[in-house]
Amino acid sequence: MSGQRPVVSDERRVASDVMNLTLVVWRQKDAQDPGRFETYEARDVSPDLSFLEMLDLVNDQLIRQGIEPIAFDHDCREGICGSCAMMINGFAHGPEPAVAACQLYLRHFKDGETITIEPWRAKAFPVIKDLIVDRSAFDRIIQAGGYVSVTTGQAPEANSIPVPKPAAESAMDAAACIGCGACVAACPNASAMLFVAAKISHLATLPQGQVERKQRVVRMVKQMDHEGFGNCTNHYECMAACPKSIHVKFIARLNREYLRAARTHPSRPGEHSGSSH
Amino acid sequence: MVLDAKIPAGPLPQKWETHRKALRSLRPSEARSYRVLIVGTGLAGASAAATLGEQGFQVEVFCFQDSARRAHSIAAQGGINAAKNYPKDGDSVERLFADTMRGGDFRSREANVYRLAQISNAIIDQCVAQGVPFAREYDGYLANRSFGGVKVRRTFYARGQTGQQLLLGAYQAMLRQVKAGRMRVHPRAEMLDLVVADGAARGIVVRDLVSGAIEAHAGDAVVLATGGYSNIYFLSTNAKGCNVTAIYRAYRRGAWFANPCFTQIHPTCIPMASHYQSKLTLMSESLRNDGRIWVPARKGDARPPSEIPEAERDYYLERKYPSYGNLAPRDIACRAAKDVCDEGRGVGPGGQGVYLDFSDAIRRLGRQVIEERYGNLFAMYHEITNEDAYQVPMRIYPAPHYTMGGLWVDYNLMSNLPRLFVIGEANFSDHGANRLGASALMQGLADGYFILPSTLADYLAARPAPGGGARRPAQESPAHPAFGAARQGVQERTRRLLGRKGTRPVDEFHRELGKLMWDECGMSRSAQGLTRALAEIPRLREAFWKDVAVLGGGEELNQALEKAGRVADFLEFAELLCRDALHREESCGGHFRVEHQTPDGEAQRNDAQFCYVAAWQFQGDDQASVLHREPLTFEAVPLSERSYK
Numbered sequence: 001m002s003g004q005r006p007v008v009s010d011e012r013r014v015a016s017d018v019m020n021l022t023l024v025v026w027r028q029k030d031a032q033d034p035g036r037f038e039t040y041e042a043r044d045v046s047p048d049l050s051f052l053e054m055l056d057l058v059n060d061q062l063i064r065q066g067i068e069p070i071a072f073d074h075d076c077r078e079g080i081c082g083s084c085a086m087m088i089n090g091f092a093h094g095p096e097p098a099v100a101a102c103q104l105y106l107r108h109f110k111d112g113e114t115i116t117i118e119p120w121r122a123k124a125f126p127v128i129k130d131l132i133v134d135r136s137a138f139d140r141i142i143q144a145g146g147y148v149s150v151t152t153g154q155a156p157e158a159n160s161i162p163v164p165k166p167a168a169e170s171a172m173d174a175a176a177c178i179g180c181g182a183c184v185a186a187c188p189n190a191s192a193m194l195f196v197a198a199k200i201s202h203l204a205t206l207p208q209g210q211v212e213r214k215q216r217v218v219r220m221v222k223q224m225d226h227e228g229f230g231n232c233t234n235h236y237e238c239m240a241a242c243p244k245s246i247h248v249k250f251i252a253r254l255n256r257e258y259l260r261a262a263r264t265h266p267s268r269p270g271e272h273s274g275s276s277h
Numbered sequence: 278m279v280l281d282a283k284i285p286a287g288p289l290p291q292k293w294e295t296h297r298k299a300l301r302s303l304r305p306s307e308a309r310s311y312r313v314l315i316v317g318t319g320l321a322g323a324s325a326a327a328t329l330g331e332q333g334f335q336v337e338v339f340c341f342q343d344s345a346r347r348a349h350s351i352a353a354q355g356g357i358n359a360a361k362n363y364p365k366d367g368d369s370v371e372r373l374f375a376d377t378m379r380g381g382d383f384r385s386r387e388a389n390v391y392r393l394a395q396i397s398n399a400i401i402d403q404c405v406a407q408g409v410p411f412a413r414e415y416d417g418y419l420a421n422r423s424f425g426g427v428k429v430r431r432t433f434y435a436r437g438q439t440g441q442q443l444l445l446g447a448y449q450a451m452l453r454q455v456k457a458g459r460m461r462v463h464p465r466a467e468m469l470d471l472v473v474a475d476g477a478a479r480g481i482v483v484r485d486l487v488s489g490a491i492e493a494h495a496g497d498a499v500v501l502a503t504g505g506y507s508n509i510y511f512l513s514t515n516a517k518g519c520n521v522t523a524i525y526r527a528y529r530r531g532a533w534f535a536n537p538c539f540t541q542i543h544p545t546c547i548p549m550a551s552h553y554q555s556k557l558t559l560m561s562e563s564l565r566n567d568g569r570i571w572v573p574a575r576k577g578d579a580r581p582p583s584e585i586p587e588a589e590r591d592y593y594l595e596r597k598y599p600s601y602g603n604l605a606p607r608d609i610a611c612r613a614a615k616d617v618c619d620e621g622r623g624v625g626p627g628g629q630g631v632y633l634d635f636s637d638a639i640r641r642l643g644r645q646v647i648e649e650r651y652g653n654l655f656a657m658y659h660e661i662t663n664e665d666a667y668q669v670p671m672r673i674y675p676a677p678h679y680t681m682g683g684l685w686v687d688y689n690l691m692s693n694l695p696r697l698f699v700i701g702e703a704n705f706s707d708h709g710a711n712r713l714g715a716s717a718l719m720q721g722l723a724d725g726y727f728i729l730p731s732t733l734a735d736y737l738a739a740r741p742a743p744g745g746g747a748r749r750p751a752q753e754s755p756a757h758p759a760f761g762a763a764r765q766g767v768q769e770r771t772r773r774l775l776g777r778k779g780t781r782p783v784d785e786f787h788r789e790l791g792k793l794m795w796d797e798c799g800m801s802r803s804a805q806g807l808t809r810a811l812a813e814i815p816r817l818r819e820a821f822w823k824d825v826a827v828l829g830g831g832e833e834l835n836q837a838l839e840k841a842g843r844v845a846d847f848l849e850f851a852e853l854l855c856r857d858a859l860h861r862e863e864s865c866g867g868h869f870r871v872e873h874q875t876p877d878g879e880a881q882r883n884d885a886q887f888c889y890v891a892a893w894q895f896q897g898d899d900q901a902s903v904l905h906r907e908p909l910t911f912e913a914v915p916l917s918e919r920s921y922k
Contacts (some may be wrong), residue, residue, distance in 0.1 A: 030833060046551055048663075053555045056784070063782040063837070068828045071836055073343060075516040077556045078657065080441055081347040103660050128487055129834045132343075136464065139344050143456050147449035148408045152328040152726050153399070155406035159363065162417025171410040172435060175442060179346055208408045 018044045019111035023058065025070055026118045028127050035127070037116075047107040051094065052077060052084065054106055071130040077102040079243055082178035085185070086131045087118040092182035092241040100180060100243040120181055122190035124228040135181050137227040138195060145219035146199045148208050161207050168206075175202040176244040186241035189230030194238040196224050197254035198246050204257055214261035221258055280892060280907035283687040284388040289913050290370075293392040296688075300735035305333030309459070311737050312337065314481055314496035316468045316523055318345035320440070320718055321701025322502030323447035324725030330454030332730060337494060338451070338460060339483055341467040341518055341839075346448045349504055349516040350721060353440025354561035354654070355424065356432035357404075357718040359397035364421050368429040370394045371913075377716060378914045380426045380606055381681075381709020382866035382882065384539070384890070387913055388688060389707045396723040401433055403726055407446040411435050424714035425562050426606035426921070432715045437561050437653045443718055447725070467839065469767045471499065471527045471697070474759035478527075478697035482763045484771070486839060489832035491767050493760040497740075498696045498733055501527060502725070505680035505702040507540065509847045509854065510799065511791025513677035514546060514559040520843035524684050524703050525850045532692045533892040533905060535685035535705030537850075538858035541712055541867045542800050543678030544610035547661055547671075548630040557676035558661055560633070560654055562714040565603045567638035567647065568671070570594050570610075572631050576621040582632055582670050593617055601921040608711040608867045608880070609921060611675040615800050616878065618674075625672040632670035639667065675800060679717060681708045681867065682857075685892040685907070689732035690724060693892075698733055700724035705890065710866025771831050774841045779824035783840045786821045790848060793817070798855050803871045807859040811852060818848040853893060853902060860904065863887045884916055 021042040028035030042058050049057070052074050059069035075083040079100040086101050088094035094104045109115065117131065125133040177198035184192050200217050203209030209216070232251055239248045285296040303311070311334050315326045318340040326338045340348060362368040374394040378385060401419070405411065411433050412420040421430040435442040454460040463483070470482040472493060480495035506521035507513035528534045545560045573580075574591040593613055595602040605613070614631050617623065624630045639647055644667060648655070655666050662672070683706060684692050684699040691698050701721040708716060793813055797806035821844070829835040864873040864880035865887075873881045890907040 046553070048550050049553055050555070050661075053551075053553050056555055057553055060782050060784065063826050063828060064780060066826075066828065069837055071834060075342060075347060075518050076349065076352045077517060078352060078558050080352050080438065081342070081349070081516060082344075082351075083342065083347050098656075099660060103657070105660065105663075107663060132834065135343060139346070139452065139462070139464075142346075142449060143452040145456075147453045148406065149453060150403070150406040150450075151331050152324075152403060152450075152730070155399075155402040158361070158398075158401045158405040159418050161405075163413055164417050165413045165415050168410050168413040171408075172412075172442075175410050175435075175445070176438060178441075179344065202410065203408050206408050206410065208406055 017046065019047055019106065019109070021045065021054070021109065022114040024114060024116045027070070027130055030129055031126060045106060047105070049106050050077070050102060051088065051104040051106065052102050071132050073132050074102055079103040080178060082180035085120050085133065085135070085180055085182070087120065087185060089116055092120070092185040093180075093243055097240070098243060098245045100178070103243070120185035122184045122229070124190065124192070125181060125184060133181075135179075137229070138179050138181065138192070140227065141192070141196060141220055141223045142199065144223035145212065145216040146203070148203060149212060163206060171202050171205040174198045174205070174246065174250050177246055178244060180243060182241040182243060183238035183246075184229065186237040187230065188235055188237065189233060191232045191238070192224050192227070192229040193232040193251045193254060194242065194246055194248065196220050197250035200257055201250040201253045204253070213257070214264065217254070217257045217261045280685070280890070280905050281687070282386060282907055283689060284386070285688065289387060289391050292388050293395060297731055300731050301738035302734050303333070303738050308333035308734070309335060311335065311497045312495070313498050313500060313733070314494055315339070315500045315502060316481060317348065317502035317504060317701070317703070318342070318448065318451070319348035319350035319502060319504055319701060320444055320447055320721030321703070321725040322348070322500070323444065323451045324722050325500055325502060325700060325729045326460060327447055327450035327454055328726050328730040329733070330451070330457065330459040332734060333459065336454065336460040337496065338462045339466045339468060339481070340462075340464055341486060343464055345451065345462055345464060346445060348444065349519055350444045350718070351441045352516065353718055354437045354559065355563045356422065356434035356439045356715040357400065357443065357722070358424070358431050358713070358715045359401045359433060359719065360394055360431060361398055361401060362431075363419060364430045366429045368431050372429065373397060373431065375914050376427050377707070377713060378709070379919055380711055380713035382711055382880070382919055383709065383884070383888070383911060383916050384536070384865055384909065385707050385709030386909065387911060391913070392728070393707050393720060393723050396727050397719050399727060400719060400722045404443055404446050407450060409435065409442045409446045422563060423566055423604060425565060425604045425610065426601070426713045427604070432563075434563070437563070437651065440718060443722065447722070468503070468523045469526065469842065470763045471530045471532070472759050472763045473530045473694060474757050477695040479757060480755060480760060482767045484767065487834050489830070489835065491764055491771070493755045493764045495755040495760065497737055498698060500698045500700060500729065500733070501684065501703050502701045503703045505683070506847070506850065507677040507680055509790070509851055510677040510795050511787050512549065512554065512557050512795075514543060514557050515678075517556065520846065521850050522843050522846045524699070525846045527684060527692070527694075527697065529895050530694070531895065532694050532697055533685040533894050534682070534853060535890050535892045536682040536857065537854045537893070538798070538861055538868050539681035539710050539866065540677060541607060541679040541681060542611045542675040544607055544614055544675050545633065545673045546676035546678070547658065548625055548674040550626060550662070558657065559676070559678065560658060560671065560673060562607070564633060564651060564654060567642070567650065568603065568633040568635050569637055570603050570631055570633055572617045572622040572624060578622070582624070582634070591617070591622070598921045605921050606711060606713060608869075611800055612869060612878075614675055630672040630674045633673045634670035635666065636670070677795075677799070679712055681706055681710060681712055685890065689736070690729050691732070691736065698729060700729050710868055770842070771838065774827050774838060774845065775831055777822065777825045777827055779826045781824050782826055783837060783844050786817065786825060787844045787847070790814070790817055790844070790851060794851060794854070798858050801869045801871050802858050804859060807855050810855045811859070814848065814851050814855070821845065821848055856902070857891055857893065861887055861891065888916070
């Protein structure tokens with residue numbers, strides 16, 4: 001009576017439908033361990049598997065051999081939580097555009113290919129274990145001012161301030177950031193400018209974000225510098241790596257917002273050497 | 278024992294307002310001597326944390342993710358309901374209330390649902406003020422769309438990322454309180470036990486997922502906002518980390534678990550494609566606004582969809598439910614999909630799928646409009662299936678998605694254990710036996726922003742301060758022996774899990790449990806199947822403890838250990854879920870017992886015997902749980918057969 005699960009077992013596939021991959025994976029026991037690459041084989045995997053499902057399969061086999069599985073952050077597996085984070089063949093989230101690693105499918109790789117998998121590499125994102133890094137710097141940047149101060153219950157009627165549709169759309173384009181850190185990982189300077197620019201642009205575009213507009217950008221940029229992220233030198237790698245295709249035009253916006261605030265805001269920030277467009 | 282939900286007296290529309298005004302509050306200078314522990318940072322937890330921080334409480338927040346922003350509310354796609362009636366199509370608080378009652382198949386509390394509908398509008402105001410970029414019309418005012426089980430347009434949305442935007446709003450509000458020094462956030466920290474002493478919740482035991490340290494935290498109140506348990510099915514739309522541990526551990530410590538068998542299967546998910554698949558992906562219900570659902574009229578018709586002429590297609594939802602059509606509620610749409618697949622008319626691999634076809638909408642509105650509305654969903658579909666849904670119909674199939682069951686709470690959102698509050702999906706909630714689309718976000722934020730902060734403050738304000746009215750210490754010392762005992766229990770269990778020198782990975786057991794639960798306690802259930810499951814689960818649990826392989830140590834980041842603990846709890850909780858399903862001899866909402874259906878296959882409720890909330894009390898590992906009943910009464914929306922025809 002009950003619903004049967006469809007089982008398309010991988011055995012039923014014809015030989016040409018499976019692939020073999022060689023994985024060169026960064027293993028690092030903890031923050032103190034210098035770390036090293038290990039090589040594993042992924043045999044007879046279906047091209048319809050997601051990249052993370054392939055790692056599940058490899059881990060399954062490692063466990064059966066008594067080898068500790070590869071640690072990697074992941075959660076929603078639909079590209080929205082921002083947990084998954086790995087360099088795949090030197091690309092943040094892999095070579096396909098506009099997807100997170102969890103949305104990457106094996107059909108984009110070739111049978112017999114060797115794939116190198118590494119954690120995000122950035123001073124501000126120290127490695128915790130294997131492919132897992134500490135991205136709490138992003139939380140501290142938001143904490144520095146990435147919000148609108150409105151106490152619960154004091155909000156006015158939602159439709160009392162109309163927002164032009166183009167402004168709302170542009171705000172949403174920026175707000176789509178999932179905070180994964182790929183922009184930092186892809187940048188030769190490990191800059192977090194795209195991440196910060198996304199939040200600054202989202203809130204600066206909306207009427208609700210105007211009151212704190214200046215102090216927000218000053219505080220967030222100050223925190224960004226404090227965390228040890230580098231500066232933007234216009235490589236545009238961040239935009240290419242971003243799973244949500246956040247545009248670098250928002251970095252130009254961030255620079256404008258910062259300049260405007262830094263010149264007029266009473267609590268003038270310390271020195272900041274952000275890029276200029 | 279008959280449960281008292283502490284529903285305020287008076288007429289339904291005035292209950293909450295009257296009650297709220299009578300609630301005591303604390304001045305910030307008083308509030309800061311109280312410590313509140315919040316577990317979970319989804320919409321409910323984050324919004325509660327933000328608001329309690331604003332009120333001056335010391336708040337300690339815990340989440341297992343590496344950042345509070347990643348809690349699974351982030352993945353909610355479609356939208357959030359409110360009774361604003363901006364489109365002027367006749368919506369009202371009463372109508373939202375009545376739709377939700379009826380959608381829940383008359384297994385929810387009238388007073389709670391009415392309050393939810395009343396609060397819905399203030400949520401939208403709050404979120405807009407925070408800068409949530411909701412979709413807007415060209416005139417600059419907020420846009421609305423329709424969802425299943427509803428005839429008005431009352432759903433607010435931010436593209437297909439409504440949950441993300443609402444959660445970031447709450448997360449940012451929360452971090453504002455961290456900056457103000459009223460809150461600490463503990464990411465990568467998993468609650469593994471509740472500390473109960475003298476019959477009340479005193480704190481929690483948490484494992485630091487990086488260092489492996491097991492620590493006890495004491496608080497004046499504990500708030501669980503830990504989400505639902507759909508991952509009991511292994512494959513679900515939930516994030517991989519979602520689990521039942523926090524609420525199940527609280528249940529073992531004496532909190533009552535209500536309606537565990539009320540689980541929601543979502544009709545529009547991408548069908549399973551491979552044995553090694555790790556999760557199922559939801560395609561927002563909003564797609565049913567413009568997509569038409571069909572299967573071939575003839576069994577075993579293997580032609581590609583484009584070659585099946587109109588006359589040989591069965592638009593079965595439009596045929597069976599002409600009034601709601603493709604927007605029939607979730608439980609009904611799921612069963613209808615299962616029925617046509619069981620008849621051998623399903624499409625795609627294994628015949629487990631139905632078409633969701635946009636060709637009419639594309640002809641009518643143009644591809645650009647469809648792209649604007651659903652572009653990200655079509656892209657996601659393409660990425661997963663390698664098919665272009667602008668050219669060929671999507672294939673969809675139901676998948677576990679949400680759980681209406683959860684810990685029992687009274688009108689003030691407090692469990693039967695004093696000082697333990699439960700909010701969001703983790704409580705047994707306001708959705709009865711079936712949740713309507715775009716109502717989970719509404720409930721999470723209503724609980725977190727507006728209800729809990731008032732009722733919790735009142736509860737604390739009413740307690741006599743210890744030490745004859747002297748100011749309470751900022752941190753209650755976890756010196757009470759109950760803390761040590763709970764901590765030791767968690768350490769012992771961790772050692773036990775690590776001590777298994779088996780050979781089979783945790784996932785293998787989880788998959789097996791998931792298949793069993795899906796087969797016997799999924800979209801349809803029977804006494805025979807449930808009895809089989811109840812015999813099978815203890816065997817599976819035994820095999821788990823005998824043969825599971827958990828490598829690595831306890832004092833380090835160990836994902837296998839985390840997973841093993843969660844699956845061990847699912848293996849116990851599964852029995853409670855099946856027992857509840859077996860005891861409820863009726864079909865209602867998501868709970869469909871094959872023995873109880875109308876001649877045309879619709880759910881048949883048994884109001885004479887089962888018009889109650891079933892709250893289960895733990896009695897010990899080898900003892901059957903005791904059932905407590907909270908009778909449900911209906912005044913404003915009289916009990917009636919639920920028809921969407």
